[in-house]
Amino acid sequence: MDEKVLLKGNIAIAKAALNCGCSCYFGYPITPQTDIGEYLSLEMQKKNLAYVCAESEIGAINMALGAASSGEKVMTSSSSCAVALMQEALSYASSDELPIVLVNVMRAGPGQGYIYPSQGDYNQATIGGGNGDYKTIVLSPSSVQECIDLTYKSFYLAQKYKNPTILLVDGLLGQMAEPAIITKNPYPDIDNSSWILDGAKNRPSRNIHSLEPDQNKLNQHILKLYQKYQQIEKNEPVWEEYLCEDADIILTAFGTMARSIKAVCNHFRKTRIKMGVFRPVTLYPFPYKRLRELSVKARYFIDIEMNMGQMLKDIRLGVLSNAQISFIGKPVGDWLRKEEIISAVNNIIKEQYASI
Amino acid sequence: MQVYSIPKSIKKDSKFTFCKGCDHGVAIKIIAEIIDELNLKENTIAISSSGCSVLLYNFLDVDCLEAPHGRACAVATGVKRAHRAKGQDKFVFTYQGDGDFASIGLGESMHSALRGENITAICINNTNYGMTGGQMGPTSTMGQLTTTSPLGRNKEYHGFPIKTAEQIALCEGTQFSARVALYDVKNILKAKKIIKKAFECQLKGGGFSFVEILSSCPTNWKLSPQDSHKKIEEELTKIYPLEIFKDTTND
Amino acid sequence: MSYIKLDQNKCKSCYLCIDVCPHKLLKKSSHIGSTGELTVEFSDTENKCIGCAQCAIVCPEIAIVEVNR
Structure with a gap:
């Protein structure tokens, strides 16, 4: 396990996701991240896990949103102009407090741009293109080793804060191979039994929604989210x-x-x-x-x-x-x-x- | 002997917030009755959507997740598959309007049907966008007056409506597709039978099951509840026939 | 003896139940409901109700909360 192996960033992310128990992946092909989905397609089917070649990135992220409500570890991956399509669901998932890991292996924009290296999605990731007051956690690896380490951390932080988390990867890094150690996931699983939707058995029914016609309740909800963001800002900065x-x-x-x-x-x-x-x-x-x-x-x-x-x-x-x-x-x-x-x-x- | 009571799967002290005479209330009531009859309450995750149908979670006493507008079938796919990855089979259904299912969400809806996703989708077709005040929707009929087709829907200017249940029946992954209406007692009872059949399709595990419900929208149609039902019976069922378009449950 | 229980607080005065009752036992009350119109009341002085539950089936508001036969 501690042996160094030659690994591409994208494959490192896929392997780390499987290692830490990601059981649901939904995706749509776009260069330069497609090999994440390609790698997972076989591995997840072999293990009878949830893998769907979605009809679009909109489909993929919404499948991820649904799957996240089950408490399973959920990932989708995409790139730049297609991550733009996912912004609506990121806003919903933030309001719904659903843990989704989104890997964005960046290409160049704006628009379709091309698959050349670029770091043009810093604003898209950190500010976000969805509506309303929300934040997504954003982690940025600089090596293949960190692709592994920060994939683990993305799942952990997403679950810990019940918040969408973006792993923002340079296209260069996704496609680059270098030696790395496939470590074990160092983070504990988070107990999610208090909020997941798994059928109202021996408990009152639960619902997860972002619609709130009562303005006081909507205010309270956003203030609650911001208390969480303050905790994240206090506890989690890494440099x-x-x-x-x-x-x-x-x-x-x-x-x-x-x-x-x-x-x-x-x-x-x-x-x-x-x-x-x-x-x-x-x-x-x-x-x-x-x-x-x-x-x-x-x-x-x-x-x-x-x-x-x-x-x-x-x-x-x-x-x-x-x-x-x-x-x-x-x-x-x-x-x-x-x-x-x-x-x-x-x-x-x-x-x-x-x-x- | 008590022969009728409020279904157990309706939340206690629920008071529907739909407009006067709106068929949403009847649709939710019969869905709750079926959930009771099939004993699904503890194993169900319902997916509501945008528009009037989003309110489902206020009334139905099952676990419920709200989907972004149009994405209910994609969200349901994720829910169903995630539980299956855990080794559990949950009963998952969506509750959507025609705008949600057949316009903004047509891609997600149709691909769920094409994949043969083992979920059930219920689509309330009231031939307009109800919650926003009666705009032309994908199912608005030729000549229909809406706030965005004030001179009547016109094939040259606005294009044609979609016959959703017929389209979904064409998908290979669809196991069951039907259209029902709720304009009188006989049809309500028939609708219940057919929705129950769609639910049972999923329980047997055969693929996508779909029921389109022709529903009244008295407020936006500017008709009384009675005249709305008359419109459905006399006009809409001619355009949108009440049929089972596909049923391969016995194949 | 059959009878129904009707929750006037839920009634939105659509009167769909009035139309379906085979013995015309449902009629407008003197109570003004949430829509500003008169709600429905059940009145069966001659024990004509057969407990057919058609009123409950068509009621979009689950305002008819019980049917007893």
Whole structure:
């Protein structure tokens, strides 16, 4: 079990889902995530689990919504423009407090875009495209190992908070193979016997619904959801720091992008520029608090993303006016290379941070 | 001897909130009676939808999940399959309007039928969007006046309506598809028999079962409850015949 | 002796039951119900009710709560 194996991100996610007891998967093909569904189709049929090739992503996420009401661990996966189709049900599932794990292996947009690498769904995942006051938990892996670890965590957090959870994966990572250890699921199962729908036997009937014609009750319901979100924001932010303690300049990135910028950071450290790397692992809840602490000491933040600056506004909300913030980005295509980033960072340092 | 009482599967002290004379109340009542007769109360998960039919969970005393508009059959698929993955067979049915089942949700509905999903769908067809105030729906008939077809539905301008039960009967995975009405005692009793048969189809495990119920919408039709029933009997049943279109339960 | 029990609080005055009663034992009462119209009452001074339950079958409001035969 502890042996390293060569694994693609998508397959790692599928294996981890099975490992932690996911018994229901509903999906529709879209590149670059299709191999998750392909892998699970055989494995789940062999075990007599629930697998449906849905008629659409709308069908898939609504099957997931129904299945989640049974208390089983439920997953669907898709990509960018098709995750857009799922936003309605995410809003419903958030209001219904149903635990669904949604894996979004991102492609480039807007619209159909193409299957090129991009991180263009940060806003879609963290802000959401559904209606009303709701939040979804968003986890962002940066390696195949983390695809496994964070799949486990996605199921755990979804069940723990009875909330849809999105695993936001770079297309690059979904399609990339690297060595990883298929660990055991470290999280306990959550008792859900108090709310699931399994037939009103020896108990009053239950109903799960989002319609609420009584405005006071609707207010109370949303306030209750927000108390839960506050707990999530208090308990669950996770981030990775690299050489941040004494850093003057902190590079920020999420997902796979954070890997190349560690090399950038090492490069500048050799030139005696005190640089660090800060990577949010949970995009919601975003680790604002730690970012603010770091911004008291660090003077400059450079946010680097494969989009036009979607996480940038969260960096700004964390840093406020404590430090200067710059952005390096590219919406789509070949990942920004170490050399490109070094040269862009050098330009920023020359132009804006002359005092360093 | 008491020969009639409120079905046990109706929530205590329920007071229906549908409009005066609306057939939803009769439909829910006979569904509750069938749930009682088949002893399904403790094993049922009902899926309600959007529109007037969403209110089902307020009245029916079984576990109930509300689906987003049109998605009831997809949600029911998930519910049915998830319990099956646990090794349990639950009785799962949807309760939808014609707009929900046959317009916004036609894809989910028809694919559930095509797959032969072992669920039952009940569709209340009142030939308009009732809850929003009587707009033209997928089943509005030719010439029908609605708030969005104020000059009457017209085939050149608005296009044709859908005959849902006939369409669903064409699907290979459909085991049972029928249309019933509730405009008089005889038809209510017949409707109950047919819905019961659809429920039993699922219990036997053969595939998709479907019943379309021609229902009155006195408020939006701007007719009395009596005249609404007359319209169903004299007009609608000519366009939407009351038949069992497919029944392969004995094959 | 057959009789029915009718819950006037549930009656919405659709009068569908009045139409189906074979002995015309259901009629408008003097009580104004939730729709602003007169609700239905059961009156059977000559013990004509046969407990056929047709009124209960057509009632969309489950306002006829009992039929006894």
